[in-house]
Amino acid sequence: MERELLLLGLLRAHGMHGYQLLEFVDTQMAFCVDLKKPTAYFLLDKMAAAGWISFEQGQEGNRPPRRVYHITPEGEVVFQRLLRENLASYAPTRFATDIGLAFADVLSKPESAHLLEQRRIAVQEQLTAAQNAPPHPGGVQLIIEHQIHHLMSELQWLNDVIKRMQIQIAGS
Amino acid sequence: MERELLLLGLLRAHGMHGYQLLEFVDTQMAFCVDLKKPTAYFLLDKMAAAGWISFEQGQEGNRPPRRVYHITPEGEVVFQRLLRENLASYAPTRFATDIGLAFADVLSKPESAHLLEQRRIAVQEQLTAAQNAPPHPGGVQLIIEHQIHHLMSELQWLNDVIKRMQIQIAGS
DNA sequence: TCATGAATAGTCAATACTGACTAATCAGTA
DNA sequence: TACTGATTAGTCAGTATTGACTATTCATGA
Numbered sequence: 001m002e003r004e005l006l007l008l009g010l011l012r013a014h015g016m017h018g019y020q021l022l023e024f025v026d027t028q029m030a031f032c033v034d035l036k037k038p039t040a041y042f043l044l045d046k047m048a049a050a051g052w053i054s055f056e057q058g059q060e061g062n063r064p065p066r067r068v069y070h071i072t073p074e075g076e077v078v079f080q081r082l083l084r085e086n087l088a089s090y091a092p093t094r095f096a097t098d099i100g101l102a103f104a105d106v107l108s109k110p111e112s113a114h115l116l117e118q119r120r121i122a123v124q125e126q127l128t129a130a131q132n133a134p135p136h137p138g139g140v141q142l143i144i145e146h147q148i149h150h151l152m153s154e155l156q157w158l159n160d161v162i163k164r165m166q167i168q169i170a171g172s
Numbered sequence: 173m174e175r176e177l178l179l180l181g182l183l184r185a186h187g188m189h190g191y192q193l194l195e196f197v198d199t200q201m202a203f204c205v206d207l208k209k210p211t212a213y214f215l216l217d218k219m220a221a222a223g224w225i226s227f228e229q230g231q232e233g234n235r236p237p238r239r240v241y242h243i244t245p246e247g248e249v250v251f252q253r254l255l256r257e258n259l260a261s262y263a264p265t266r267f268a269t270d271i272g273l274a275f276a277d278v279l280s281k282p283e284s285a286h287l288l289e290q291r292r293i294a295v296q297e298q299l300t301a302a303q304n305a306p307p308h309p310g311g312v313q314l315i316i317e318h319q320i321h322h323l324m325s326e327l328q329w330l331n332d333v334i335k336r337m338q339i340q341i342a343g344s
Numbered sequence: 345t346c347a348t349g350a351a352t353a354g355t356c357a358a359t360a361c362t363g364a365c366t367a368a369t370c371a372g373t374a
Numbered sequence: 375t376a377c378t379g380a381t382t383a384g385t386c387a388g389t390a391t392t393g394a395c396t397a398t399t400c401a402t403g404a
Contacts, residue, residue: 002268002269002271002272003271005271005272005275006271006274009271009274009275009278012278017353018353018354019351019352019353019354022353023352029274031264032266032267032270032271033266033271034266036391036392036393037353037354037355037392038354038355038356038391038392038393039390039391039392041353041354041355042390042391043390063352063353063398063399063400064352064353064354064397064398064399066352066353066354067353067354080278083272083275083276083278083279084279084287086269086271086272087272087273087276087279087284087287087288087290087291088287088288088290088291088294089269089290089291089294090269090291090294090295090298090326091267091268091269092203092298093265093267093322094204094205094206095204095263095265095318095322096174096263097174097258097261097262097263098204098315098318099174099175099177099178099181099204099205099258100174100177100255100258100259101259101311101314101315101318102178102181102201102310102311102312102314102315103177103181103255103311104255104259104311104314105310105311106181106184106252106255107255107256107259112259115256115259115260116259116260118259118260118261119259119260119261119262122260122261122262123262126262126264138274138277139273139274139275139276139277140274142273142274142276142333143270143273143274146267146270146273146329149325149328149329150265150267150322150325150326150329153321153322153325154262154322156321157318157321157322161314189383190383190384191381191382191383191384194383195382208361208362208363209362209383209384209385210361210362210363210384210385210386211360211361211362213383213384213385214360214361215360238382238383238384239384
């Protein structure tokens with residue numbers, strides 16, 4: 001339900017139409033949520049059907065009419081529940097890139113080490129990007145800090161694994 | 173493609189039927205992959221259609237016949253490609269539990285701090301479970317070590333955030 | 345003024361994933 | 375032996391997600 005939480009949270013600020021929501025998520029929160037356009041509209045439809053949000057046809061200038069969504073009182077109740085559930089829990093993190101590690105011994109140690117060095121560069125790049133991100137509004141800043149903390153931890157771990165592999169190479 | 177990588181990697185060891193694959197993933201790798209039964213059969217069908225794996229009807233005792241899957245030479249080529257791609261790259265991690273942070277200021281600081289303390293307990297429990305996991309075969313052990321490293325880093329960060337909130341409460 | 349490309353706003357068919365179900369066999373036991 | 379619950383093996387209908395597409399408006403500059 002984290003995307004529902006996100007959309008409800010954004011709509012609490014003020015009514016928005018689908019594209020506006022999408023744009024905000026894409027530009028301000030791309031690093032922590034992946035929300036595609038059809039998924040967003042699907043979720044909006046679903047939440048409207050559930051009565052968590054309402055919408056009216058809005059017209060602006062000559063543009064084609066569009067749905068402007070608002071959070072309903074029931075939606076606000078759901079938002080608060082989802083928020084509390086979210087803050088109190090921790091969903092175990094699955095790293096997609098971990099599966100390769102299970103089979104790293106299929107390749108030679110030097111090749112594995114070399115490939116993981118490329119991975120290290122990728123992590124380093126993401127870290128630099130996060131550190132150079134312009135300040136974001138309110139709580140989003142907290143998420144960026146989390147990302148930075150996490151990426152630094154990943155870098156440290158990767159360095160450790162690579163070092164261990166190199167010792168094994170030297171010792172063989 | 174990380175699930176394809178996983179299934180191919182497991183089938184490299186020896187031919188297996190769907191249920192066997194599922195069972196291994198469920199018992200040995202549940203903490204790092206989430207693979208539901210219908211998804212597994214779906215992927216096996218798809219990979220068989222692509223020629224990455226083959227199967228024959230196997231019979232054992234009086235049990236109903238079942239498909240025993242084997243990796244093909246083309247499948248081995250794909251496996252090696254996917255493995256190298258996986259090791260060399262780093263998919264940015266999205267933490268589902270981060271979204272709540274963006275809206276934490278909706279609640280009072282004491283309540284937020286209290287909820288995050290519950291989250292800390294959840295993280296701590298997962299850490300203890302990972303630390304007490306029996307030794308796993310080969311590369312899977314590496315993934316467990318990664319999880320432990322990550323959970324310790326999460327704990328440290330959470331402690332820091334909670335502490336900051338408590339200072340803000342005291343100072344207000 | 346009238347192409348041209350970017351921005352706006354959204355839809356749709358196809359793919360991927362899951363919860364809930366079926367159905368057979370086996371192991372234990374009353 | 376006949377019943378019960380666990381294990382094995384898989385399917386299917388419904389839900390979720392996505393890539394690719396449509397269609398309008400706006401800005402611009404030749």
